[in-house]
Amino acid sequence: MAIAITIPRLGWNMDEGVFVGWLKHDGDPIRAGDPLFSLEGEKATQDVESIDAGILKIPPTAPRAGETVAVGAVVGYLLQSAEDVPEPPANPATPEKASPIRENGPAPTPAIRNDHPIPIANSPRISPLARRIAKQLGVDWSRLRGSGSSGRIRKVDILAASQSGTGESPPYRAVPLSPIRRTIASRMIESHLSAAPVTLTTTVDATNLVNLRQQFRATDADGREVPSYTDFVVKLCSFALKEYPALNSRWGETEIRIYEAIHIGIAVDTDSGLLVPVIRDAADLSLRQTAARSRDLIARARAHTLRPSEMRDGTFTVTNLGAFGIEAFTPILNAPECAILGMGRIQRQPVMLGDQVVARERMSLSLTFDHRLVDGAPAARFLQRLGQLIENPGPWFMA
Amino acid sequence: MATATQATELGRDRLLALYRRMQVIRRCEEHLARAHQRGLIHGACHTYVGQEAIATGICAHLTAEDVVFSTHRGHGHALAKGVSPASLAAELFGRSTGCSRGRGGSMHLFAPEVGMMGTSGIVGPCILQAAGAGYSFMLRETDNVAIAFFGDGAVNNGAFHEGLNMASIWKLPVLFVCENNEFATEVPFRYAAGNPSVATRAASYGLPGYEVDGNDILAVSEVAAEAVARARNGEGATLIECKTYRTRPHAEGMGDYSYRTREDVDLWKTRCPIIRLRTHLVEEEFADAEALQSIDDEVESEILDALRHAEESPWPDGSTASNHIFAVSSAFPPRSPIRNDSPGPGGREITFMKATLEALSEEMEANPGIFVMGEGIGQRGGNFASTLGLFEKYGPLRLRDTPICERGFVGLAGGAAMTGTRPVVDFMFADFVLDSVGEILNQIAKIQYMSSGRLTMPVLLRGCIGIGHSAATHHSGNYYPMYGHFPGLRVVVPSSAYDAKGLLKHALNCGDPVLFLEHREVLSIKGPVPEDEYEIEFGRAAIVREGIDVTVVALALMVHHVMKASDLLEREGISVELIDPRTVAPLDFETILTSVRKTGRLLIVDEAFAPFGLGAEIAARMADEGFDDLDAPIRRLNGVHTPTPYSPPLEKAVVPNPETIAHAIRALIQE
Numbered sequence A: 001m002a003i004a005i006t007i008p009r010l011g012w013n014m015d016e017g018v019f020v021g022w023l024k025h026d027g028d029p030i031r032a033g034d035p036l037f038s039l040e041g042e043k044a045t046q047d048v049e050s051i052d053a054g055i056l057k058i059p060p061t062a063p064r065a066g067e068t069v070a071v072g073a074v075v076g077y078l079l080q081s082a083e084d085v086p087e088p089p090a091n092p093a094t095p096e097k098a099s100p101i102r103e104n105g106p107a108p109t110p111a112i113r114n115d116h117p118i119p120i121a122n123s124p125r126i127s128p129l130a131r132r133i134a135k136q137l138g139v140d141w142s143r144l145r146g147s148g149s150s151g152r153i154r155k156v157d158i159l160a161a162s163q164s165g166t167g168e169s170p171p172y173r174a175v176p177l178s179p180i181r182r183t184i185a186s187r188m189i190e191s192h193l194s195a196a197p198v199t200l201t202t203t204v205d206a207t208n209l210v211n212l213r214q215q216f217r218a219t220d221a222d223g224r225e226v227p228s229y230t231d232f233v234v235k236l237c238s239f240a241l242k243e244y245p246a247l248n249s250r251w252g253e254t255e256i257r258i259y260e261a262i263h264i265g266i267a268v269d270t271d272s273g274l275l276v277p278v279i280r281d282a283a284d285l286s287l288r289q290t291a292a293r294s295r296d297l298i299a300r301a302r303a304h305t306l307r308p309s310e311m312r313d314g315t316f317t318v319t320n321l322g323a324f325g326i327e328a329f330t331p332i333l334n335a336p337e338c339a340i341l342g343m344g345r346i347q348r349q350p351v352m353l354g355d356q357v358v359a360r361e362r363m364s365l366s367l368t369f370d371h372r373l374v375d376g377a378p379a380a381r382f383l384q385r386l387g388q389l390i391e392n393p394g395p396w397f398m399a
Numbered sequence B: 001m002a003t004a005t006q007a008t009e010l011g012r013d014r015l016l017a018l019y020r021r022m023q024v025i026r027r028c029e030e031h032l033a034r035a036h037q038r039g040l041i042h043g044a045c046h047t048y049v050g051q052e053a054i055a056t057g058i059c060a061h062l063t064a065e066d067v068v069f070s071t072h073r074g075h076g077h078a079l080a081k082g083v084s085p086a087s088l089a090a091e092l093f094g095r096s097t098g099c100s101r102g103r104g105g106s107m108h109l110f111a112p113e114v115g116m117m118g119t120s121g122i123v124g125p126c127i128l129q130a131a132g133a134g135y136s137f138m139l140r141e142t143d144n145v146a147i148a149f150f151g152d153g154a155v156n157n158g159a160f161h162e163g164l165n166m167a168s169i170w171k172l173p174v175l176f177v178c179e180n181n182e183f184a185t186e187v188p189f190r191y192a193a194g195n196p197s198v199a200t201r202a203a204s205y206g207l208p209g210y211e212v213d214g215n216d217i218l219a220v221s222e223v224a225a226e227a228v229a230r231a232r233n234g235e236g237a238t239l240i241e242c243k244t245y246r247t248r249p250h251a252e253g254m255g256d257y258s259y260r261t262r263e264d265v266d267l268w269k270t271r272c273p274i275i276r277l278r279t280h281l282v283e284e285e286f287a288d289a290e291a292l293q294s295i296d297d298e299v300e301s302e303i304l305d306a307l308r309h310a311e312e313s314p315w316p317d318g319s320t321a322s323n324h325i326f327a328v329s330s331a332f333p334p335r336s337p338i339r340n341d342s343p344g345p346g347g348r349e350i351t352f353m354k355a356t357l358e359a360l361s362e363e364m365e366a367n368p369g370i371f372v373m374g375e376g377i378g379q380r381g382g383n384f385a386s387t388l389g390l391f392e393k394y395g396p397l398r399l400r401d402t403p404i405c406e407r408g409f410v411g412l413a414g415g416a417a418m419t420g421t422r423p424v425v426d427f428m429f430a431d432f433v434l435d436s437v438g439e440i441l442n443q444i445a446k447i448q449y450m451s452s453g454r455l456t457m458p459v460l461l462r463g464c465i466g467i468g469h470s471a472a473t474h475h476s477g478n479y480y481p482m483y484g485h486f487p488g489l490r491v492v493v494p495s496s497a498y499d500a501k502g503l504l505k506h507a508l509n510c511g512d513p514v515l516f517l518e519h520r521e522v523l524s525i526k527g528p529v530p531e532d533e534y535e536i537e538f539g540r541a542a543i544v545r546e547g548i549d550v551t552v553v554a555l556a557l558m559v560h561h562v563m564k565a566s567d568l569l570e571r572e573g574i575s576v577e578l579i580d581p582r583t584v585a586p587l588d589f590e591t592i593l594t595s596v597r598k599t600g601r602l603l604i605v606d607e608a609f610a611p612f613g614l615g616a617e618i619a620a621r622m623a624d625e626g627f628d629d630l631d632a633p634i635r636r637l638n639g640v641h642t643p644t645p646y647s648p649p650l651e652k653a654v655v656p657n658p659e660t661i662a663h664a665i666r667a668l669i670q671e
Helices: A128-137 A155-166 A179-194 A207-222 A229-243 A287-302 A376-391 B004-010 B012-038 B052-059 B075-081 B085-092 B125-140 B152-156 B158-169 B199-205 B217-232 B262-269 B273-283 B289-312 B352-366 B390-394 B406-418 B430-444 B480-484 B497-507 B556-570 B589-599 B614-625 B648-653 B658-670
Strands: A003-006 A016-022 A035-040 A045-049 A054-057 A068-070 A074-079 A197-205 A249-251 A256-258 A264-266 A268-270 A273-275 A316-320 A339-353 A356-370 B067-069 B146-151 B174-180 B209-213 B238-243 B349-351 B370-374 B399-401 B422-429 B460-465 B490-492 B514-519 B526-528 B542-545 B550-554 B576-580 B583-585 B602-609 B635-639
Touching: A016 A179, A128 A155, A179 A273, A197 A376, A207 A229, A207 A356, A207 A376, A229 A264, A229 A287, A229 A316, A229 A339, A229 A376, A264 A287, A268 A287, A339 A376, A356 A376, B012 B052, B012 B075, B012 B085, B012 B217, B012 B273, B012 B289, B052 B075, B052 B146, B052 B174, B052 B217, B052 B238, B052 B273, B067 B125, B075 B085, B085 B289, B125 B146, B125 B158, B125 B174, B125 B406, B125 B430, B146 B152, B152 B158, B152 B174, B158 B174, B158 B199, B158 B406, B174 B217, B199 B209, B199 B238, B209 B217, B217 B238, B217 B273, B273 B289, B349 B352, B349 B497, B352 B370, B352 B390, B352 B497, B352 B514, B352 B526, B370 B406, B390 B399, B406 B422, B406 B430, B422 B430, B430 B460, B460 B497, B480 B490, B480 B514, B480 B583, B480 B602, B480 B614, B490 B497, B497 B514, B497 B526, B514 B556, B542 B556, B550 B556, B550 B589, B550 B614, B550 B658, B556 B576, B556 B602, B556 B658, B576 B589, B589 B602, B589 B614, B602 B614, B602 B658, B614 B635, B635 B658
Parallel strands: A264 A316, A316 A339, B067 B146, B146 B174, B174 B238, B209 B238, B370 B399, B370 B422, B422 B460, B460 B514, B490 B514, B550 B576, B550 B602, B602 B635
Antiparallel strands: A003 A074, A016 A035, A016 A068, A035 A045, A054 A074, A197 A356, A249 A256, A268 A273, A339 A356, B349 B526, B490 B583, B542 B576
């Protein structure tokens, strides 16, 4: 009896993913626990491990790298002996209720090809004719924007998309929405539509922080990693959040969930978009541990090898655009978290100290918080406290 | 009992034949009643027990070419007219050997080959159909007669009034035979009739009327002989009231003593027409008891054989259930070349109405069986000049002005079509014909089917439809979606002179009933019509305008409105393809589908109401068969779902016009 290999659901909302590639070859013996293939889900790329053992059979209908595959689709088989491969069903059909649980025997759902996207709840509307032509021309309409008065994709849209791939070049470069991009978009919109965000901005004197970090640089010249400003601020945030737990919370629809554990997400810019890996129990980590952890998370975020679990359960987020010269900005809440801190660039500025003009390192802080969870005054007090910690950071790292 | 002299004149053999015929009816009915109890009869069974003398006495004077139209209580008429007990029983048993091939049952017995033109589940139409058959005989100059058998229940129905009046004014060779058995179903005639004498009503129509003892076959036969002779001699119709009684319930299985008494029934059993003739035959020594007994035994054995044959007969094949809705087209070849295309450029231009007049005149010239009926279509030439000049050409018999009795002359037309002529009913406005819709839908549309294709129904029903010129709500209806709903009708709605002529000529050569509906607002629109004769087949849409962006389907006046809108839109860069189906039934869906495959967009512009209409039908089929060709939702633009108002601004508001059509097309293009 051949065991069907199906596309699992990564995370709660995944309906389809992008098949990244096989990690084994056709005919390889597979042991339970062996990684079989890589799959890009909503947030990350994951290696899917085999639960069962057998000889891997990759049928000709198996998805190719880069193809969109539906959750539940059968992509291959584990043969238990020199048995025949079950015939794949003649008609590629929309999978039944997607299930990550693999079934025994031939499942009715081969891989869904790019030119045959399955309709999903929030997929764009398309006319039946456009759908048919898209199939004929091999146009993936799932990422198109329709020109119909209600946004419906029409024949002209498919023809334009098709031509842009072959003939005349359009006046833009069409970039398909990846699952990650779509998740970001829906999260941003969700945050924007549901929360009641308010942003507080302040400027603090970071001269001591700059000096402190300078000491690490000098000390770690032998090659040890120097903690980044973000690492410092994550740690300082964890101290401040301890004092102001109301900010270390999440919106729970019918309740506000205030957490004891402090899990701080860090916004990471990757080539496929924004990811927010979470530094768990940031309060319990030393600065160096924090730095090591964040370095690892950032590297793997950029390599798309984060596990979904590493991006869940954040209670607070830090985002740093200072490296791009941004002074201040309006961070968007990472729903359902209560608050997010935006770090601006650290700038050497003239400041009056008594009667003297002196040069000081100034940094802007932007705190966006969800007014549904906390009021302005406590949020302001938290920000003020954080500013104090940044202005005199040294003692906090002596423990 | 009538006099012995009369009996002698009838002769011994004929008397015994009458006896035998009545006994066949009686024994057959009794065995059918038993079969009903055994569950062999699947529907209703109305027996003729007690009334045998009437059918037998009347039909004794008929030939196979004479015709009988009957009622729900028609077994006796069928048997008397020559239908075999076996094919009657088989029909009631639902078998393929039944006289209607299993399509009718007790109330729809058809055997045109012996002149049994049908029994009917509706009270009244047989009177009109018999008048129509009489009209056919008159036009064909035969000496045949038509008989309408009906009960006392029919004489208070409008068909009686309209039918007898028309038979009178046109001197039709018809016998109207009322079997007054005292109850219309279970309503007593003495209660239901202001004038309890049926026979005297004849005077109201200028007809001779006779009352006769319907249980005395000699009396019935005597009156029938005289009336049939009058009819054959061209002296016109007769009304005969036969007083009788049915001694079984209205229908088998129904209770009998809630509306009449056992005593009454028992009393009438003593007046049994068969016993009376039997007694007479013995007393007058025409036959002895032994001879009559041997007739009885023969009849009994014949009926038992018939029922056995019926019970052993095969069932009809379910796959044939929808056969015979229309005539076999090969039996009605076109008289002129078929030209389903559009007229070429150049040539003469005439109006829509002139084109139909030409068509009618050409066909009347070629076919002497065509006659026209309507109000003011004779010397006057029709309200819309639809028959102008024809009266002079073809005379009053073929251009027949009618009283204002739409039900009457439409019903009459059905009977005429069943008996070899081709009536054209010109009802001026389609609204008027609603009073005759029962005749159209229950009779004309169904008779080809009920007779399993042995009768054809070449009736042309023409009249004006459409909103305009403040005609208000009794002169503005469209109605074609309604007719398109029913099987058995061809529904033609032309928009141009060319189409009108070709389709009318085709209608006058096909074997089916055709509703030819002419939009009043297009009658005077001129268009190219070639001099040569031609026909356009039904179910062949015209591509009035070719385009690529959107398919618009429209009929009649809306075709012209869509053309105007399309001219406007062309300047905006929108290319409209306009399809005119020309016939609603059959509907050429294929041409519409082919167009939508090109354009991806479909708008149906229809002056008629939207609910359950032409657009709904086309849209449903398109969603089914053309789903993958649609680049936008299917849209309809209809007349407002309201009675038609009179005042110009109100009237204007309920009909699509070129501006609203252009707007709808633009919106659909944006979708």
